[in-house]
Amino acid sequence: EYSLGDEKETRITEEARAFSAVVLEGDSLVAYLAARDGTHNIFLINLNTKKSSQLTDFTDGRQIFSLAYNPTRNWLMFDYLDNHFRNTAYLGLSDTTFVDLVSIPEWDERDIAKGPGDALIYASDKSGIFNLFMLNPVNGRQGYITNVRGGAFMPDMDAKGRVLYSLYDDGRYRVVLLDSLNFLDENKVGYDPDHFQKFNGLPPPITDVDTSKVSPYSDNFSPMFLFPKMMMDYGMPKLGLYFLNSEILNRLSVFGGVSANFVSDLDLFLLFELRTFYPTLYTDVFFLTRHISDRSTLMDVYGFDVDVRYRLFQIESGAKFPVMGTSEIKIFGSYQNFRASSVWWVNQENLSGKSGVDYYVGQHLGVAWKKDVFRPTVDRDINPSNGYHFDLEIRHEKNRFFNANESLFELIYDRSNFLRYSANGRIHATVPRTQRWTVSGEISLGWMTETAVDSFFNFFAGGMPGLRGYPFYAIEGNRMAVASLAFRIPLMRHRHIALGPFILQNVVVGPVIQVGDAWNGSRSEPVPKRSVGMQIRMGGFSFYNYPTGIGVEIHRGLDKFSSMNHRYGGELRPYFTLLFGF
Secondary structure, eight states: OBOTTTOOBOOOOSSOOEEEEEEOSSSSEEEEEEEETTEEEEEEEETTTTEEEEOOOOOSOOOEEEEEEETTTTEEEEEEEETTEEEEEEEETTTOOEEEEEOOTTSOEEEEEEOSTTOEEEEEOTTSSOEEEEEOTTTOOEEESOOOSSEEEEEEEOTTSOEEEEEEETTEEEEEEEOOOOOOOGGGSSSOTTGGGGGTTOOOOOOSOOOOOOOOOOOOBOOOEEEEEEEEETTEEEEEEEEEEEBTTSSEEEEEEEEEOTTOOEEEEEEEEEOSSSSEEEEEEEEEEEEEEEEEEETTTEEEEEEEEEEEEEEEEEEEEEETTTEEEEEEEEEEEEEEEEEEEETTTTEEEEEEEEEEEEEEEEEEEEEEEEOOOTTTTTSOOSEEEEEEEEEEEEEEEEOTTTOSSSOOEEEEEEEEEEEEEEEEEEOTTSSSOEEEEEEEEEEESOOSSOGGGOEEOBTTTSBTTSOGGGSEESEEEEEEEEEEEEEEOSOOEEETTEEEEEEEEEEEEEEEEEEOGGGOOOOOEEEEEEEEEEEEEETTTEEEEEEEEEEEEOSOEEETTEEESSSEEEEEEEESOO
16 A cells, blocks of 8 residues: 555555455455465455455466456456466456456457446457457447557556557557547458457367376486587688587586597587586586697708697686576686697608697686676667676686796796786667667776786787777787777667578667777886777577577777787778677
């Protein structure tokens, strides 16, 4: 109960799960719906005594909605779910009779309300689209009074005979006023006046008692899914497959892949998640090898061949804790081991040799926090609006890195222990008075507590994750800050264009403006670098089920600079992505 005088709320029911309250004529009487054991019933409460009485005694799991009062007939009107559709009915308060008002098994009637005189107004989808229908049970006059494309619901008539209703259109609901009631041509309403006939012969509701034996649930897995793949890597075909398996209730999942090419380059990964506890436990394992062959000259006389093999191994394990539905805290630890080995031989002298070294060993412990708050929209992935994302990671790194310059007679490693801070934030908003034009701002920050370390550990602020007008390795340092601003304009929304196995639904385009830099602590100062570009995004589905995001971008770095005998800036840099999203 809400008082308009002192603007205070008063609770009048306890543990009733009450909803859809309606005020009756008389001395402080309110009818409402309440749910218990999966069944809805109608109750009446006296606001003076705070005592409730149950008016119906349904026990069949019946679901009741949209309670309304008809003072002319002293009826409580409502709609209820019957098998596949809703039907309208009333409960007579004078004699407690329950009678169906409009009950057609082939279409849906809902949200019934009192109309002018003896007439009733309700929403019907007989023609395939919910529109308001007016029926006078006394004189038999009936017909549609709206013809909308989305759907008309929840009618209510005021003292002047005008009807307010809820209109669903263009992905949102609006309140609309209908100031005159006129019957429309049924043949022009909705898809087809006979649209309901496609629902003829629907199976009856299941009313028999299930006699199946009940047993405790045990983990059950579907068959392993295998996905062959072929890719081009450094101009060479690489064949392999992905494999996926998950427990039926997603309590445990395994996803992995293996691929190899003709020079024995190998890619292996395994992602494991266990969700039977409050935190999600996970382990990610990666193993990669690369082979490089070269031919050189020793002392400008002897030619020798070298085969170099790189092996990268990483494992990370941790626990993810959900927090209040929009946040997640992750605690993790990881181990990395990168090894380089070589075999060489001098054909003229019949000499050969080999060597190998673990050039990097790292042990990391960290904690990460991320938060996602978005307004749900059907095109959130391709054109996010009215929401934000933020993530922060603090990682303690214990590293051992091979020092080639000092390892003449023995292996010398540089040891570096430091904290690495990484943060990223994105915010999205809709431009007012536009058709879903959006603007997105993003900032990425990086900071290391140690500055005297090899560039192997640096942040890199170029390429796709950073300033896209510059190559990935062009901008590096142990400090980083990059800001981006993107405008997106929809060219196509919610369409269905078949392009072979790809269904194109949404297309957006817009400019991207970026500024940022990476620098080396006290040894240098940040010099902001600017990049501008254009992007086009195309979203849809492939093979009926797989979400597909295609991105094409072209960027140009506005500021020119030199680093390691290379000149950067001023050239156009294209990007193409084909992923499950954006």
